Amino acid sequence: EVQLLESGGGLVQPGGSLRLSCAASGFTCSSYAMSWVRQAPGRGLEWVSIIYSGGGSTFYADSVKGRFTISRDNSMNTLYLQMHSLRAEDTAVYYCAREVPGSGNYDYWGQGTQVIVSS
Amino acid sequence: EIVLTQSPGTLSLSPGERATLSCRASESVSSNYLGWYQQKPGQAPRLLIYGTSSRATGIPDRFSGSGSGTDFTLTISRLEPEDFAVYYCQQYGSSPRFSFGPGTKVEIK
Numbered sequence: 001e002v003q004l005l006e007s008g009g010g011l012v013q014p015g016g017s018l019r020l021s022c023a024a025s026g027f028t029c030s031s032y033a034m035s036w037v038r039q040a041p042g043r044g045l046e047w048v049s050i051i052y053s054g055g056g057s058t059f060y061a062d063s064v065k066g067r068f069t070i071s072r073d074n075s076m077n078t079l080y081l082q083m084h085s086l087r088a089e090d091t092a093v094y095y096c097a098r099e100v101p102g103s104g105n106y107d108y109w110g111q112g113t114q115v116i117v118s119s
Numbered sequence: 120e121i122v123l124t125q126s127p128g129t130l131s132l133s134p135g136e137r138a139t140l141s142c143r144a145s146e147s148v149s150s151n152y153l154g155w156y157q158q159k160p161g162q163a164p165r166l167l168i169y170g171t172s173s174r175a176t177g178i179p180d181r182f183s184g185s186g187s188g189t190d191f192t193l194t195i196s197r198l199e200p201e202d203f204a205v206y207y208c209q210q211y212g213s214s215p216r217f218s219f220g221p222g223t224k225v226e227i228k
Binding site: 035061105107109110112 | 153164207209
């Protein structure tokens with residue numbers, strides 16, 4: 001059974017850093033494109049970043065470029081999101097998601113981890 | 120930048136009725152890369168449709184997708200009680216690489 005389990009969220013001060021993890025099971029994470037998607041309180045979904053299979057190319061939303069880094073540990077079958085210079089507007093539930101190969105859409109999602117940026 | 124607009128913002132219907140949700144893109148979107156999600160409060164989104172019209176695994180056939188270019192539609196043929204939720208369309212393109220629409224809430228009338 002495919003499962004994604006996020007962790008690492010919490011309360012952090014503006015300007016701080018946090019690393020989110022997404023442990024995958026039931027499939028090999030490195031064989032799929034994997035993304036982070038976030039949802040601010042009461043708002044819609046916002047794509048944050050993607051890492052592709054194979055060469056591991058990465059892309060970011062303009063709102064996080066230069067501050068967030070997506071990566072994966074193939075030995076741990078885990079996806080990460082390193083977040084620096086956090087702002088109040090980064091407050092959201094962060095989901096990791098697996099792409100349906102070649103579709104640009106996401107078929108499996110984790111339950112989400114809450115990030116709150118506040119002093 | 121491709122912007123997705125969804126209408127209506129809220130759809131008030133009764134169980135058993137047909138729901139028609141619209142997603143309009145500011146530029147043409149490849150039909151291969153348009154999907155629809157359902158989200159209920161406190162839950163992660165669930166993929167319903169990918170590639171405009173392909174149902175995801177386990178999705179009942181009362182859900183169908185159609186469209187091309189800039190206009191796409193999600194149709195729920197007969198609403199079941201568990202279908203009342205928020206629905207998002209999502210595209211994969213060039214810039215931004217991925218984007219979601221603002222959502223349509225389907226509520227019980």
